[in-house]
Amino acid sequence: MIELILRRLGGALMILFGVAAITFMLLYALPADPAVQLAGRSATAQTVANIRHELGLDQPLLLQFVHYLGNLVQGDLGRSYTQKTEVMTLILARLPATLILMVSGILVEVAIGLTLGTIAALNRGGFVDRLVMTVSFIGVSAPQFVVALLLLYVFAATLQWFPMSGFGTFSHVVLPALTLGVLGAGWYARMVRSAMIDVLNQDYVRTARAKGVAERAVILRHAVPNALLPIVAMIGIDIGQFMGGVVVVEAVYGWPGIGQLAWQAIQQVDIPIIMGVTLISSLAIVIGNLIADLVAPLIDPRIRPR
């Protein structure tokens, strides 16, 4: 187990280095010059040159990258070009909101997905199954923007059950989490359904039924745990994805997550922020997958490392 974690963390470092190198090179190869962007409209050529020099943008790209890596090793992500604030400060300020939305979004997703998937599997081929599959299909293909605005309009603007925007209390998180959950649940429902159907056709389930085990016990004790495996893997992926920020949902609900930070930084060619967010979300993806890999053996003894 320890060896697995160490091996994975070693791999994570390699991945982060690769991500850093590729993102850095791509960003600085862009035609948009951050110094021109910062200097604004009225700047003289001298001002632009001064800003470029102060930011170190007049140095060779490789040297800039080595410099960046040197700081990164010490945990220094640099300062934002436009805000002049430490990138780490900006990311940390938005981390709590991002984590809360990630956890609550995944909870809603899994709760809805697991329930619907199980119902569909038990009614395989029937009307309920087809209904659930249609609904989940709509769920996975509906645009985030539309669903988010729809929920906002109905539950916040019209019924006024929840605040329209902001962060801080439980009622603030309900609609954003529901949006993520409704949209993501479709994937889980489909996954659970096929896994369950697979399991329900297995010999041991038939044996259990033949022994006279109650149907509820068959499903809860035998079928569901086995169907959980792919779910765990999917949660691992979602952890990484949501940590990178969910731009649209954050924008609609005024949720102060990392996605908004990244989106604005891209508009302003604020390279240190873009780099920082990219690295943090890559790290989250690696960690998410690692967690999934560590949890899987707990559920399924067959893949427990010997």
Place this chain on the structure above:
Amino acid sequence: MTHWLQRTALAGLMALTPLVALADETPVKGATIVVTYKDDIATLDPAIGYDWQNWSMIKSLFSRLMEYTPGTADLVPSLAESFEVTPDGLTYTFKLRKGVKFSNGRDVVASDVKYSIERAVNPKTQGPGAGFFGAIAGFDDLSGGKAEGLSGIETPDDSTVVFKLSRPDATFLHVLAINFASIVPKEVVEAEGQDFGKKPVGSGAFILKDWVIGQKLVFEKNPNFYVADTPKIDGFTVEVGQEPLVALLRLQQGEVDIAGDGIPPSKFLEIKNGPDAADIIVDGEQLQTGYVALNTRVKPLDNVKVRQALNMAVNKERITRIVNGRATPANQPLPPLMPGYDKDFKGYAYDIEKAKALLAEAGFPDGFETALYASSTDPNPRIAQALQQDFAAIGVKAEIKALANANVIAAGGTEGEAPMIWSGGMAWIADFPDPSNFYGPILGCAGATQGGWNWAWYCNKDLDARAIAADSMSDPAKKDERAKLWGSVFTDLMADAPWIPVFNERRVVAKSKRMGGPGNIYIDPTRVINYDAIYVKQ
């Protein structure tokens, strides 16, 4: 020296509602309001902040030697109590108001003025506004890293500041009123370093109380502010990360007082035709011109007849309809509110036949192929399409390149790259209400360089000389003569047609019904939202 204190009443601005509280309105005491923006506030450091959101907040956090009367472009002394100028226009002496304090309790003294302006110019600050102070003696040495300060600023005593200029600059008083000339306390700037922009300390109408990154900024009234009865609200909270559509919904429910990003195009007509329209929509002129830059160094646009023909091909009325009529067709670079605007100038009338004839004369009877760059944010791609159709009517096939702003700006500043650029979304809005600000960077030879903003790459040495002559006329008695000279620079350059001036866009802000006061303090020509002047009515 008294005549210097006379307000420069600008004819064009008289059209605006004068700033008096409307007869039946009394400002409510002790009110606080909520303002929303989609984007985070970048920085409140006055030497660095340069976007239209932080512009008005910085205005209200700091004070400057000169200021504008709210809602107008009339310059008045502010932190300065009075000032004198020598007849050659090269020495300005300011007497500071006594007893003004920074919000940390320390008195504002002359050396703070010197420090603040030197800081704005110092390359280490990375400030975008350094160039504005180019007329102060010693500028080149500080900007070029050869000196630590500006030899042209002297402080004989704590309440006197003397500026020595290396050349006369008729815009100098405007320069002392822009944000980059805001006065900051040295000890706080040095203690906070680059974090000063998040923890600003000034001597303006408001104090920043709290900043929750990514969520909100809380501003509180400065009880010691030196302007009587200002501000009129006890504070305001800026909530960021708010989608304009949602902000508007919240505004209609009374949760928000000013939706800073205005009304999204998709909702505009619905709101405008709604019952509350008159109470919540503020629609005002600004110092802005939307134009197509025609690159004078790219074939076949290097031919003046081609550029003239393109000017005649554009149906500007139709384009104003794309922005829901929130704009007026333009025929010259200067907007109508700007001194020097020539209301008798006709420009190029919309005339397809004449345009075709000119193209044929230029040797392109069948038109040609070219490219039109535009910002990818709505409504700019739609405007670009309208322009494309107009050009197609005279046989010119323009391929639209809708890109992120930064990429359009990069293409515009690269010689020979972008044949035509629609300026919308990046369009020129004046830094200060003087025509010179509409020339140098965007139409003068100095802007026609790598990374510059003269996207037409237009350089007319003769007009440059006239521009310099006009900016040397710093005697206020010659104000009208100077405005006229400037006006002629802009109308004469239209003979060379480096731009297609398309429209002057009006700004739209949405405010809650309880907000009072005339529209021009919500769309102030020099501030955008004038937090010092807005109030809640009873």
